[in-house]
Amino acid sequence: MAANRRPTLADVAREVGVSAKTVSRVLNEDGPASARTREQVLAAVAKLGFQPNLMARNIRVGGPDTTIGLVIPDLGNPFFGAVARSIEDTVRDRGLTLLMGSSADDPDRERALTDKFLARRISILMVVPSVGADHSHLKTHRAAGLPVVFLDRPGAGLSTDSVVSSNRDGAHQGVAHLIAHGHRRIGFIGDLPTKLYTRRERLAGYRAALQEAGLPYDRSLVANAHDQQGASAATAQLLGLADPPTALFAGNNIVALGIVTELARSKRKDVAVVAFDDVELAEALEPALTVVAQDAEEIGRAAATTALARLDGDRSRARTVTVPTRLIVRGSGERPAPVLQEA
Amino acid sequence: MAANRRPTLADVAREVGVSAKTVSRVLNEDGPASARTREQVLAAVAKLGFQPNLMARNIRVGGPDTTIGLVIPDLGNPFFGAVARSIEDTVRDRGLTLLMGSSADDPDRERALTDKFLARRISILMVVPSVGADHSHLKTHRAAGLPVVFLDRPGAGLSTDSVVSSNRDGAHQGVAHLIAHGHRRIGFIGDLPTKLYTRRERLAGYRAALQEAGLPYDRSLVANAHDQQGASAATAQLLGLADPPTALFAGNNIVALGIVTELARSKRKDVAVVAFDDVELAEALEPALTVVAQDAEEIGRAAATTALARLDGDRSRARTVTVPTRLIVRGSGERPAPVLQEA
DNA sequence: GTGAAAGCGCTAACAA
């Protein structure tokens, strides 16, 4: 009922009749301890339900807290969930746990989160940088030995390790796939804000593929959307053009959901689709959705591995790991383009 | 390069020529401080890049760390991601951040995580309990004032607040939907281990719906699966029976993915499906997938609200919040049952 | 094999 004080090392020591240091020794398997003392201590610990205060320990030892601060745009996005899982799997046996928060791609929220994490003396900081966020304030911490890794996008104002997907090549490959199947008017629906690194890179890949095939770049075929509803609307808008696209390229998983949903709603089976980033049930759609899949697991692993190496003293230059994407052909890109109708 | 020591309060104080306490006052907007001192302190803080050590502060203040420890089965499962997001949204303005870890439904991993969290003196503990885990060791902490909330399933060995979905009623409703559309042989594919609370409840709902309709309970129509592949295999197995089901009920989102994928692969359009838990793209399938949707947002919010109330001194009896599920009819349950062929 | 004292970075409680 009442908030009983939690037992401390001293309480355990008093219970046994030894000094605090002795208890500490037993628990940390530091220095020597007679078998008898050890037993008594362990018994008292169990009896009192003592659990050492990690914060107090860290304060004294001076080392960082055994946590990784991880800032992602949205805890509910399965892609970032998969990345987080992979990071956790990689660092588990080093005893690190995840301190997580979502920024909603807002630089202020990102900053608030990182500041909180830093105040908690995390061992590693991993951030999916928000558009417009500046990271020069992290320089001090880097200098103090804190490994910093940017995920999914490079950070601004700070040269540091980052792990990204092969956005440009992946988009290029996806669009080339559509072109190879006869499409000549291909729409691109990408994330807002337009300045977002991944969106930019993927759009660049799209343009490169068009150019390679000698196709014109038509700005009216490029639309923006930030969420699933927006993507559905953008889909309807593009298909309503006088000279509409026969195929659509989705800039990310959320956009893909919007496109596919809208096509299903309007019963448009004649529009080819390739999506960046895999989505659940992609293979159960009709036709199954062809995607440029990101390797979330490898992204997480690469980030964790890099950070751990830094923690172990790796002082080499900052590196950017580019994790390859993989074109998974399932059918939605393969339909022959219908004959173009005139405007 | 070298790991420079991070500046402390004392460093800032020395730089300005005041006492540590004065700096502390300025930063925490505790007691008074002259405008001039305040400015000088703030300037020094900026110059040195000082960030207060939260651990040291907490240790002195004696209060808990401003974190919520959250143990879920899998960081990559979108359902739990959505719950986590909702929790975060609810506690953000209280200044709490999320310490997360996945248990993989393993009691030992769950225990290791909670112990770590407790050692860090978290403010709130939220756990999706693993099958077979005992929670009596949490009694001490509860007595010491730590709010504990079980998510998705009730915990064992400890009566405490929990937030669950209306599993039984939801399943009942979903299966009744199938029955109303003429199905009389309905398969159930549920999670392993069989003892899992949610699986048990949902199976109970399934049986109740059958009984209500005067249909026999046929054990051979109940199959187990723990992952998507397993669910696909179970689907194939059930459909290969001499007297196969004409409809399938999926016990959770992962199972739903497996069922739908397998039906698409084998081009079986004649099998009706209702799934527990919504999945992405459900409405884009053909036919669109009818689901019993859980309200992840409300689950997270209810859990967070309950825990915050406890933190604020609510000492009333432990309560179980049951969050209603919602049947979303999209079409996959509505196909008329084909005439049963003989074995 | 064990203990006493000092101190990690910070703040509560009291001065001045």
Added chain:
DNA sequence: TTGTTAGCGCTTTCAC
């Protein structure tokens, strides 16, 4: 308005 002292729970250092 500011400083001093003590102490949070733990570990380091050094003594016994």
